[in-house]
Amino acid sequence: MNWLDRRNVAILGAVTTGLTFLLILLGVYTAATGTGLTCQGRWPLCGGPLFGLLPPNVASYPEWIHRFVASITGFFILGTAYGAWKAFDSRRIHAAVAISILVLPVQVLLGRQTVVTYTAGVQTLHHGAAMIIFAALVGATAWMFDRSNESVRKATADSESTARTVDAD
Structure with missing residues (x-):
């Protein structure tokens, strides 16, 4: 089985798009509740146990979970782009995938600035970059499914043509 099969890559794109949407929802929740402030301007660490990697208190869990999901999603975006x-x-x-990977490092830096400065302008830019990545992934995924289904339609048409030829003999 080839993992770089068109259908598998399209499914990876759908998973990545879903993760990105979840990440956006987590970011909105984190901003709305102000839990980004619980890490006291520290990034990428949060000041908790295990060398500052874990959250220091329950109130900082949403921020920490957002950061954790962001790191995983970043790798999924890179994998989807490669595939x-x-x-x-x-x-x-x-x-579309080039846009998503080009905006990704900008998004990471904006995420850092959001934690450090916590200003409305930086939060708006951070959310805007997330929307660009999400839109690029939605487009890429839709086009990948369209192309992978195109291959299936062609194979089906070819097999039907072969069946008709065999029946005619």
């Missing part, structure tokens, strides 16, 4: 680049030859798909 899409290898499995598909579509310029649209390549452009």
